[in-house]
Amino acid sequence: MAKTLYKTSFGKYVIGDTENVLKGTLGKKLRSKVNLIVTSPPFPLNKKKKYGNRLGQDYKDWLVRMAKLFSDVLTDDGSIVIELGNSWEPHRPIQSTLGLEALLEFVNAEGANLRLCQQFVCYNPSRLPSPAQWVTVNRIRTIDSFTHVWWLSKSDHPKADNRKVLRPYSKSMQNLLKRQSYNAGVRPSEHKISKKSFLLNHNGSIMHNVIELERIDEDRELRLPHNMFSMSNTNSNDFFLKKCREEGIRPHPARMQPGLVSFFTEFLTDPGDLILDPFAGSNTTGYVAEKLKRKWIGIEIDEDYGRQSLLRFKDPALGAKIT
C-alpha cells in the first residue's frame, strides 16, 4: 500500500514498492502525465543488502518489468534518465556486466516502446578510490570514477533544448569572438571552415555528453552551465549533510549528484512540468525539482530514507512549505 509521507509546495514523497505503486491508483493517475523520470535504481548486488536488492537474472527481470510501467506514466515527448554506476564481481578484480545487460534489456523491453536518445558519462573525480582492494591495496586497477547515464524516450524527438544548458565560452573562444577573425579553410578532416564559422555569439557553448562535476586539475577551467548546481556529494557545506550530522543520521549512501539532476531538469523540462523519481532515497530529485519550480513525485520503499529526505526541504533558502 502506498502512503504519502510528506508533501511540499511542488511535490509529494510516497512510501511503497515502486512496482506496486505504479500498478495501483497512483500509477493510473499518473498515466501519460510525467515529463521526466530521473533516477538511480538500486544496484544489482551479488549479496543481499538491507532493502532486498535483487540478484542476477532476478534483477534483470525486475528492471525490465519497470520499463513498461515507466513508459506508461510518461508523456509522449517525455524522457527517462537512468544513472547506473559500475559494479564489480565479489572478491575478483573484474567488473560485473549485469547492470549493463539489465539496461540493454530495459531499453528493448517489449511493449515499452523505448529508445536510447543518448548515453552520457558522469565523471566525478572526487569519488573515493574504488574498488579499494584492487586499486589501493593490490594496485592492479585504476580508480572507478564515472557513472553511466542513459537518456531514453518514447519518441525520437522528446522535449529537449540544449540552449537551456549552455556552458560559458572557453577563454580562447571569448578571444575569438572579440577578435572576429578565424583561420578559415579546409581542415585535414576535409571539413570546410568558412570565415564566419564560430564567430557568432550564441551566449555559450553546447554541453558535451561527458558531464564533469568537478575539476581534477586546478589549473584547468571547469565549464558547467550557469544554471547547473555545481555542488557535489563531498561539499560539506551542503545543508542536507549538515542537518544529518546535527541529527545523528547517516546520510543515504548512494545519493545522486544534484548537479547531474539539475542538468537534465533544465535540459529536458520546463517549469511546472512533472518529474518522477521511482527510487527516491534521500530525494535529490525532489529537492532539485522544488528549487527549479517543477512538480515532483518520489517513491521509496524504505521509510527511514523518506524521513531523512524531509531534512532537505527545511533549507530556508528553498522556502518550501511542508505538510
Ligand SMILES: C[S@@+](CC[C@H](N)C(=O)[O-])C[C@H]1O[C@@H](n2cnc3c(N)ncnc32)[C@H](O)[C@@H]1O
Ligand atoms: C541508488 S538509491 C537512490 C538514491 C537517490 N537517488 C538519492 O539521491 O538519494 C536506490 C533507492 O531505491 C530504493 N528501492 C529499492 N528497491 C525499491 C523498490 N522496490 N521500490 C521503491 N524503492 C526501492 C532503495 O531503498 C534506495 O533508497
